[in-house]
Amino acid sequence: MRCGAGIEARQVNELFINIDPIQAGGRLTADAMKAVIAYGDGYSVCDNCRKPNRLDYINKPPIADFHKDVAKWLNMDDVRTVPGARRGFQAVAQTYVGKGDPVLLTSLSHYTEFLAIEEAGGCVREIPANENRMITPEATAVKIEEVKRECKKDPVLAFIDHVDYQYGNMHDVKAITKVARQYDIPVVYNGAYTVGILPVDGKDIGADFVVGSGHKSMAAPAPSGILAVTSERSGEVFRTTAIEGDVTKRKFGIKEPEMMGCTLMGATLVGMMASFPQVKERVKHFDRELENNRIVLEALLSISGTKILSQYPRKHTLTRMDTVASFDKVAETHKKRGYYFSNALEEKGIVGIIPGATKVWKFNTYGLTTKQAQYLAEAFIAIASENGLFSQ
Amino acid sequence: MRCGAGIEARQVNELFINIDPIQAGGRLTADAMKAVIAYGDGYSVCDNCRKPNRLDYINKPPIADFHKDVAKWLNMDDVRTVPGARRGFQAVAQTYVGKGDPVLLTSLSHYTEFLAIEEAGGCVREIPANENRMITPEATAVKIEEVKRECKKDPVLAFIDHVDYQYGNMHDVKAITKVARQYDIPVVYNGAYTVGILPVDGKDIGADFVVGSGHKSMAAPAPSGILAVTSERSGEVFRTTAIEGDVTKRKFGIKEPEMMGCTLMGATLVGMMASFPQVKERVKHFDRELENNRIVLEALLSISGTKILSQYPRKHTLTRMDTVASFDKVAETHKKRGYYFSNALEEKGIVGIIPGATKVWKFNTYGLTTKQAQYLAEAFIAIASENGLFSQ
Numbered sequence: 144m145r146c147g148a149g150i151e152a153r154q155v156n157e158l159f160i161n162i163d164p165i166q167a168g169g170r171l172t173a174d175a176m177k178a179v180i181a182y183g184d185g186y187s188v189c190d191n192c193r194k195p196n197r198l199d200y201i202n203k204p205p206i207a208d209f210h211k212d213v214a215k216w217l218n219m220d221d222v223r224t225v226p227g228a229r230r231g232f233q234a235v236a237q238t239y240v241g242k243g244d245p246v247l248l249t250s251l252s253h254y255t256e257f258l259a260i261e262e263a264g265g266c267v268r269e270i271p272a273n274e275n276r277m278i279t280p281e282a283t284a285v286k287i288e289e290v291k292r293e294c295k296k297d298p299v300l301a302f303i304d305h306v307d308y309q310y311g312n313m314h315d316v317k318a319i320t321k322v323a324r325q326y327d328i329p330v331v332y333n334g335a336y337t338v339g340i341l342p343v344d345g346k347d348i349g350a351d352f353v354v355g356s357g358h359k360s361m362a363a364p365a366p367s368g369i370l371a372v373t374s375e376r377s378g379e380v381f382r383t384t385a386i387e388g389d390v391t392k393r394k395f396g397i398k399e400p401e402m403m404g405c406t407l408m409g410a411t412l413v414g415m416m417a418s419f420p421q422v423k424e425r426v427k428h429f430d431r432e433l434e435n436n437r438i439v440l441e442a443l444l445s446i447s448g449t450k451i452l453s454q455y456p457r458k459h460t461l462t463r464m465d466t467v468a469s470f471d472k473v474a475e476t477h478k479k480r481g482y483y484f485s486n487a488l489e490e491k492g493i494v495g496i497i498p499g500a501t502k503v504w505k506f507n508t509y510g511l512t513t514k515q516a517q518y519l520a521e522a523f524i525a526i527a528s529e530n531g532l533f534s535q
Numbered sequence: 536m537r538c539g540a541g542i543e544a545r546q547v548n549e550l551f552i553n554i555d556p557i558q559a560g561g562r563l564t565a566d567a568m569k570a571v572i573a574y575g576d577g578y579s580v581c582d583n584c585r586k587p588n589r590l591d592y593i594n595k596p597p598i599a600d601f602h603k604d605v606a607k608w609l610n611m612d613d614v615r616t617v618p619g620a621r622r623g624f625q626a627v628a629q630t631y632v633g634k635g636d637p638v639l640l641t642s643l644s645h646y647t648e649f650l651a652i653e654e655a656g657g658c659v660r661e662i663p664a665n666e667n668r669m670i671t672p673e674a675t676a677v678k679i680e681e682v683k684r685e686c687k688k689d690p691v692l693a694f695i696d697h698v699d700y701q702y703g704n705m706h707d708v709k710a711i712t713k714v715a716r717q718y719d720i721p722v723v724y725n726g727a728y729t730v731g732i733l734p735v736d737g738k739d740i741g742a743d744f745v746v747g748s749g750h751k752s753m754a755a756p757a758p759s760g761i762l763a764v765t766s767e768r769s770g771e772v773f774r775t776t777a778i779e780g781d782v783t784k785r786k787f788g789i790k791e792p793e794m795m796g797c798t799l800m801g802a803t804l805v806g807m808m809a810s811f812p813q814v815k816e817r818v819k820h821f822d823r824e825l826e827n828n829r830i831v832l833e834a835l836l837s838i839s840g841t842k843i844l845s846q847y848p849r850k851h852t853l854t855r856m857d858t859v860a861s862f863d864k865v866a867e868t869h870k871k872r873g874y875y876f877s878n879a880l881e882e883k884g885i886v887g888i889i890p891g892a893t894k895v896w897k898f899n900t901y902g903l904t905t906k907q908a909q910y911l912a913e914a915f916i917a918i919a920s921e922n923g924l925f926s927q
Contacts, residue, residue: 146569147809150596153573155582163578171575177538179571179802181545183563185750185757186555190547190886204542226618226758229795237654250780254787255796261778262629262792269782358577358801365577365800366618366758386653388642390661395646400654403621404647408757409750410571410802417539494582 155494160515163495164461165308167509168340168360171414178410178417179364185409195397198405198412199223209416216423217338217353219345219371221381223399224357224407224415228335229255231354231370232302233262234401235331238380239299240265245290247298247328249278249314251307253335268298270319275454276310278303280318287326301328305343306336310453311461311505320349329376335359336461338369339422340509341429351376361422363415367407435516436460436508442520446527448472452503460509471501473530484526491522547886552907555887556853557700559901560732560752563806567754570802570809577801587789590797590804591615601808608815609730609745611737611763613773615791616749616799616807620727621647623746623762624694625654626793627723630772631691632657637682639690639720641670641706643699645727660690662711667846668702670695672710679718693720697735698728702845703853703897712741721768727751728853730761731814732901733821743768753814755807759799827908828852828900834912838919840864844895852901863893865922876918883914 144152155161156170171179182188182204191203199210199222214222225231232255240246240263248256249270260267270286272278283301290298301323305316320330329351337343338355339362345353350373357367372380381402384395398404407415436457443449448468453461474481481499488496496504508516527533536544547553548562563571574580574596583595591602591614606614617623624647632638632655640648641662652659662678664670675693682690693715697708712722721743729735730747731754737745742765749759764772773794776787790796799807828849835841840860845853866873873891880888888896900908919925 146573146805147566148812149600150570150573150805150809152569153579153582153596155579156576163582165581166576166578169577174539176572176575177544178542179575179756180568181538181542183568183571183756183806184548184558185561185755185759186558187545187547189557190545190555204545208541226622227795230618233795248780250783252780254776254785254790257778257780257785257787258776258790258792258795261776262795267778267780269780271782363577364571364575364756364802366798366803367577384646384650384653386649386659388640388644388649388659388661390663391642393646393649395649398646398650400650403619403625403650403654406758410756410806411758413538413542414575414802417542420540 159492159494160511160519161495162493162506162508162519164505164507165359166495167460167507168336168362169358169365170362170510171364172362172418172421174417174421175362175364175414178413182409182413188408188412197397198408204413204416206412206416209419212419213369214371217343217345217371218347219353220374221377222369222371223381223402224412225368225370225402226407226411227366228333228354228356228359228368229259230366231352231368232256232259232331234370234380235300235352236260236263236265238401239329241299244299245294245296247283247286247290247301247323249304249307251276251278251309251312252302252304253308253333256302256333265299276312276452277454278314278319280315280322283319283322287322287328297326298328300331302331302333304333304335306459306461308336308461310463311336311457311459312454313458316350317348324349336459340426342426345371345373352380357411357415361415362418364411367411367415432460432509433457435511435513436462438513438516439508439520439523442523446523446532448532461505461507463503463505465503467502469527469532473532474501477530483530487526487529488522491525493519493522551881551884551886552903552911553887554885554898554900554911556897556899557751558887559852559899560728560754561750561757562754562902563756564754564810564813566809566813567756567806570805571756574801574805580800580804589789590800596805596808598804598808601811604811605761606763609735609737609763610739611745612766613769614761614763615773615794616804617760617762617794618799618803619758620725620746620748620751620760621651622758623744623760624648624651624723626762626772627692627744628652628655628657630793631721633691636691637686637688639675639678639682639693639715641696641699643668643670643701643704644694644696645700645725648694648725657691668704668844669846670706670711672707672714675711675714679714679720689718690720692723694723694725696725696727698851698853700728700853702855703728703849703851704846705850708742709740716741728851732818734818737763737765744772749803749807753807754810756803759803759807824852824901825849827903827905828854830905830908831900831912831915834916838915838924840924853897853899855895855897857895859894861919861924865924866893869922875922879918879921880914883917885911885914
């Protein structure tokens with residue numbers, strides 16, 4: 144089946160159990176699918192755009208209300224939609240980071256935070272994770288002192304990933320933020336794996352900025368995301384344009400330079416809005432997701448030699464495994480080498496693990512039903528058994 | 536019909552002839568609609584992402600080929616997709632514009648170009664349009680000399696809109712570019728109203744950068760667009776990341792800071808790809824579009840007092856009218872005031888003109904069939920007639 148010349152229609156989620164680490168929270172809801180058709184044209188949301196002519200003021204469809212609802216939901220003061228979490232990082236970095244300014248990241252930070260700082264001309268300083276791959280408030284304080292000595296100035300921003308993309312570990316962002324605030328360092332809470340997945344309370348955390356990803360965790364089309372801010376920071380990152388044409392003397396009203404004017408339109412925005420009621424509901428039931436994750440992990444850990452690299456018990460469904468001493472041993476002599484593992488999974492209707500990977504790999508059980516989790520657990524056991532891992 | 540809580544499904548293009556000035560070239564093709572469903576999930580395009588792990592290297596769906604095809608089609612060397620034309624402007628401005636650097640725009644430039652320069656810290660200098668609302672190479676040369684005297688440095692960039700958003704006038708961008716190049720000023724060709732609408736040859740024009748809008752003119756979902764560059768500029772605006780983690784010594788391969796890594800995914804990208812064969816074909820038939828536009832304009836101009844503010848004969852279907860001495864005279868005494876005009880149009884199944892506007896307004900006939908254009912022409916005549924504009 145094709146949806147255009149040379150483009151096969153994708154059916155991954157229709158035909159398989161998909162445990163891809165980054166795809167789990169972004170799958171569209173049925174309402175979002177309806178929305179991307181009804182609002183497929185980008186400027187569709189502009190039908191009823193009236194003065195002051197800015198996206199977040201439009202009432203039909205209810206875009207203005209959506210912005211207010213998201214702010215309230217995250218317990219922050221102001222929200223804008225952005226084309227992906229990375230564009231939220233970029234807006235904040237462009238506002239606060241000058242040439243050579245040090246910016247705190249962590250040794251588990253996502254590459255898009257690095258790029259945002261690079262583009263703004265800043266230099267990165269990573270708070271090191273401890274031996275358990277956790278970022279601690281203590282390490283944060285030590286790093287800040289180190290930066291002050293080395294760079295002769297305080298870090299201008301700190302980007303903290305609540306749940307990191309490498310291990311899916313949940314760091315004590317509230318305690319880390321408390322340390323940063325003692326040095327008056329504004330904190331960007333990276334909620335790419337949390338906003339839309341579990342409850343997030345920006346004020347309780349103490350974050351200046353909360354960034355979320357629509358296509359990673361809010362069941363929305365890409366590129367989409369949100370940037371939520373406190374009232375204190377709103378006038379900074381959402382300042383309105385001050386530029387003026389030298390000949391025409393034109394000004395541009397309440398358009399915001401860091402947002403490049405209006406941001407998301409059509410399918411991306413209305414898709415995010417259409418999924419939002421279900422997203423708000425699902426974050427209340429993350430315990431069920433952890434329970435499904437536990438079912439799969441217990442099966443995996445029953446296979447001798449299999450280790451979990453993520454914190455355990457799990458606090459998030461994104462999980463990193465070490466199977467050097469189990470599934471990878473099979474690969475050494477298997478005629479398909481490492482591909483036997485992903486092939487065997489695919490034959491059982493499971494996709495999402497990098498083909499060929501048998502040493503260290505990630506998966507995400509988010510969104511599976513309990514039945515699917517049980518099936519997945521049995522599949523891992525069966526593959527281990529078929530390849531003699533229980534008879535050793 | 537709803538597509539989510541509180542979100543009415545939009546049916547504007549199903550129920551009406553839509554002459555909205557900015558919506559005409561962005562309406563999705565049927566293939567794009569299929570694509571937004573099949574690739575609704577953002578990370579859907581990442582199923583087969585392999586090393587070197589960058590969007591424009593993915594072969595399934597054929598994203599790599601699409602990038603090459605677009606570059607060839609525009610006669611440029613390298614292409615990236617971007618979340619809207621404005622993000623293309625931003626990437627170029629961030630690369631070349633330093634604090635206080637003068638940048639050439641025109642007195643008809645779009646606000647997003649201003650914002651891109653503002654965010655980069657530059658100052659704008661507008662090439663003034665002449666009395667016919669045209670930007671000329673002569674005015675460009677005068678302005679460059681003026682900037683050199685006033686700012687003590689050359690403009691670092693020139694943004695030239697081939698067809699401007701205000702009048703839909705087609706400016707001699709090739710001659711203007713020639714002047715800019717004599718001063719070694721890189722030229723950004725703003726093709727928001729041309730790329731995907733009529734043939735564009737970047738090398739013939741002499742542009743360093745060609746920017747197009749997916750949701751404005753390439754029948755693609757929003758936010759989407761393309762940034763095409765010459766090989767000379769490719770290593771500058773598409774330079775790869777040089778940043779490194781101080782603790783982990785991590786580097787990020789061939790990711791590009793101005794693109795913030797990967798750019799468009801899922802519905803936006805595959806929608807643009809799915810429409811591309813039809814877009815490539817339709818640009819060859821822009822003469823038909825102008826013919827339809829002529830049918831409507833002749834009707835409008837037959838109404839006494841009606842003036843066209845755009846260049847005439849038309850070279851683009853986006854057109855600005857002055858009806859102060861015709862439709863606006865009716866509004867003076869009509870009980871619905873200016874709203875009678877848009878109401879009367881809507882009763883005849885026509886939408887897209889700002890409600891209440893009777894003095895100066897824009898419309899776009901792009902994409903209408905000849906029958907629809909004739910119907911639209913008759914509708915304007917009928918409204919004029921019903922309101923006594925022929926009997927005065």
